Amino acid sequence: MSTDRILSVDQLTMRFGGIVAVQELSFTAERGKITALIGPNGAGKTTVFNCITGFYKPTAGSIGLTHANGSQFAIERLKDFRISKQAKIARTFQNIRLFPGMTPLENLMVAQHNTLMRASGFTFLGLIGVPSYRSAEQDAIALATRWLKRVGLLDRADDAAGNLSYGDQRRLEIARAMCTGPALLCLDEPAAGLNARESAALSELLLSIRAEGTSILLIEHDMSVVMEISDHIVVMDHGVKIAQGSPREVRDDPRVIAAYLGTDEEEAAAVMESES
Numbered sequence: 164m165s166t167d168r169i170l171s172v173d174q175l176t177m178r179f180g181g182i183v184a185v186q187e188l189s190f191t192a193e194r195g196k197i198t199a200l201i202g203p204n205g206a207g208k209t210t211v212f213n214c215i216t217g218f219y220k221p222t223a224g225s226i227g228l229t230h231a232n233g234s235q236f237a238i239e240r241l242k243d244f245r246i247s248k249q250a251k252i253a254r255t256f257q258n259i260r261l262f263p264g265m266t267p268l269e270n271l272m273v274a275q276h277n278t279l280m281r282a283s284g285f286t287f288l289g290l291i292g293v294p295s296y297r298s299a300e301q302d303a304i305a306l307a308t309r310w311l312k313r314v315g316l317l318d319r320a321d322d323a324a325g326n327l328s329y330g331d332q333r334r335l336e337i338a339r340a341m342c343t344g345p346a347l348l349c350l351d352e353p354a355a356g357l358n359a360r361e362s363a364a365l366s367e368l369l370l371s372i373r374a375e376g377t378s379i380l381l382i383e384h385d386m387s388v389v390m391e392i393s394d395h396i397v398v399m400d401h402g403v404k405i406a407q408g409s410p411r412e413v414r415d416d417p418r419v420i421a422a423y424l425g426t427d428e429e430e431a432a433a434v435m436e437s438e439s
């Protein structure tokens with residue numbers, strides 16, 4: 164069977180002093196699919212994200228990313244700014260990290276800084292408004308406006324981002340990541356703090372992003388979101404992979420139920436069932 168992998172994590176290990184946060188973890192993510200990384204608190208999920216997005220250099224192992232055109236990147240060896248710029252990996256954070264004093268539109272313009280800097284020739288050409296820079300700026304505004312519309316924030320474009328509701332800020336973060344044109348979008352608990360209606364809207368947004376061809380790697384505790392939108396799920400506990408498969412396979416796996424939701428398998432199964 165032929166597969167089109169965008170991400171291959173191989174024998175990834177991350178130690179912090181005596182703590183082994185991730186141990187010899189291997190998994191893959193398919194292009195154009197949603198892959199979820201789940202597991203109980205402290206399982207090592209965010210540490211994996213931090214390795215994939217260049218915040219940490221892994222203690223051992225490799226992380227390969229392959230673009231649709233065949234370009235390959237050894238992420239663990241790339242400098243972190245090249246991971247977003249060249250490998251085209253974008254991420255959001257568990258704790259929202261917008262520029263709260265800037266408007267939503269400005270936040271989305273900052274995300275396109277690399278493109279705009281290139282168009283300005285990295286000099287004052289941008290300041291004096293040479294035509295190529297002006298056209299790049301217009302494109303950047305158009306892209307930002309498209310995303311504001313997409314996440315339902317066009318009418319809030321001029322408010323301070325910090326004044327938006329929590330759910331709006333979460334969607335704005337995703338829009339900001341998408342404005343960088345990522346090949347792989349990494350989302351760290353995007354549904355955290357959202358109500359049921361906002362979670363449903365988030366699921367819809369992520370499915371539409373996938374439908375347009377962007378691959379998604381998702382850490383999420385909200386099982387309704389994970390089970391509804393994931394194509395493939397990798398389950399971690401205590402730094403290692405304990406299971407993987409389709410939402411149904413993972414939901415029915417007793418190891419997952421026991422590890423993820425506690426030691427009482429019957430009670431855990433009931434919760435898992437009610438949330439899916």
Ligand SMILES: Nc1ncnc2c1ncn2[C@@H]1O[C@H](COP(=O)(O)OP(=O)(O)OP(=O)(O)O)[C@@H](O)[C@H]1O
Binds near residue numbers: 179202203206209211
């Ligand atoms: N910078 C760090 N220094 C020391 N220990 C760390 C560091 N980052 C993570 N850890 C430890 O590594 C382990 C895995 O943490 P991690 O945040 O990756 O888990 P997680 O699965 O994302 O948890 P959660 O669902 O609660 O966010 C934990 O024991 C944590 O305390």
